[in-house]
Amino acid sequence: MTLRSLNKLLLTLAASSMLLAGCQSGDTAAPTAPVKTGETPAPAPAPVDQPVTAQPSSYISPLTGEPLDAPMQNRPLAVMINNAPAARPQSGLLSADIVYEVLAEGGITRLVAIFQSAENAAKIGPVRSIRPYLIDLGESYHGVLVHAGGSTDAYALIQSLHKEDLDEISNAGAYFWRDKSRKAPHNLYTSGDKLIAGAQKRGYTLQDSAVPAYTFHKEDDPAVGDPASKVEIKFLLDSYHVSYIYNAKTKVYERFIGKKAHKDKDSGTQLSAENVVILGADHQILDKVGRLSVDLNSGGPAILLQRGRVIHGQWVRKKNDVIRFVKDGAEVPFYPGKTYFSIVPNSPSFDSHVTITK
Numbered sequence: 001m002t003l004r005s006l007n008k009l010l011l012t013l014a015a016s017s018m019l020l021a022g023c024q025s026g027d028t029a030a031p032t033a034p035v036k037t038g039e040t041p042a043p044a045p046a047p048v049d050q051p052v053t054a055q056p057s058s059y060i061s062p063l064t065g066e067p068l069d070a071p072m073q074n075r076p077l078a079v080m081i082n083n084a085p086a087a088r089p090q091s092g093l094l095s096a097d098i099v100y101e102v103l104a105e106g107g108i109t110r111l112v113a114i115f116q117s118a119e120n121a122a123k124i125g126p127v128r129s130i131r132p133y134l135i136d137l138g139e140s141y142h143g144v145l146v147h148a149g150g151s152t153d154a155y156a157l158i159q160s161l162h163k164e165d166l167d168e169i170s171n172a173g174a175y176f177w178r179d180k181s182r183k184a185p186h187n188l189y190t191s192g193d194k195l196i197a198g199a200q201k202r203g204y205t206l207q208d209s210a211v212p213a214y215t216f217h218k219e220d221d222p223a224v225g226d227p228a229s230k231v232e233i234k235f236l237l238d239s240y241h242v243s244y245i246y247n248a249k250t251k252v253y254e255r256f257i258g259k260k261a262h263k264d265k266d267s268g269t270q271l272s273a274e275n276v277v278i279l280g281a282d283h284q285i286l287d288k289v290g291r292l293s294v295d296l297n298s299g300g301p302a303i304l305l306q307r308g309r310v311i312h313g314q315w316v317r318k319k320n321d322v323i324r325f326v327k328d329g330a331e332v333p334f335y336p337g338k339t340y341f342s343i344v345p346n347s348p349s350f351d352s353h354v355t356i357t358k
Helices: 003-024 132-140 152-160 191-201
Strands: 076-081 097-103 109-115 146-147 165-167 230-233 242-247 253-259 273-281 283-287 291-294 300-306 309-316 324-327 338-344 354-357
Touching: 003 152, 076 132, 097 132, 097 291, 109 132, 132 146, 132 152, 132 291, 146 191, 165 191, 230 273
Parallel strands: 076 146, 097 338, 146 165, 273 338
Antiparallel strands: 076 109, 097 109, 230 242, 230 354, 242 253, 273 300, 283 291, 300 309, 309 324
């Protein structure tokens, strides 16, 4: 064997030894694809983000049942809203959590809108006068009472019992304005920010952790009751004829008044509610003007419409609490969202004021 051949053999044996040693090692190298001259290696694939499952909120609004990031401790504002034909369409009702409709004198109805997040309402009104039973409704939610004037009996209650109110006539005129596009008295407006500023100026507390709370279904809970695609409510005058028609797509009852869609003045959006409660109460005429006394404490017949169904039950009210709907003695949960209450007379009968279409 020549020297050159011997050197070649020794190099081959050395290389084989190194390869064998590498195979016996505990470390394993990841194979790499050969890179051709002039090519850039392909970048490593980006890591894939794993989907994050949203956690349900542990807080809900006491009046709407909707999820919150933190406990709702705002003190509500209870605003008396004009519902005369000349005052429609109104502003701000889309931002209200709860809306009551109740008779006033002369067969007209008035709305009491409960705002727990009033700062969301840029314009509220037209605002109108207050009555003793409207005071009762507003204060049941611990609300600051917002109005423009009132009956003699209402003023007597406010003054003698030192009710916390914002009255455009007597103590809070700077926090309201007149809309010149409408005729008085159907043109008085305010806003959530102005009312909050007015309440602060008057020294009223705006935090309340004890606002009465309703119970609520989960969104996907099945509805119970008899089919109810529509309900019509007759007060006393045709111009205050109210109906709610169920929209299966949005799962709300859309509101109509005087056989026309009842809309928000500023956005044109139709008013609607996830829950509609109609209840019967004893009404008594007090004077020649037709002012009323409405019994909001004794309970009575009621129906609840939600998710295209109607439940027949009763309304009850304990001391220092709100009106609640019960069936067989147990409170029936609402679905998360807005609730509209209509209070009709028990005479000649509760059923004479309500017509349900399946």
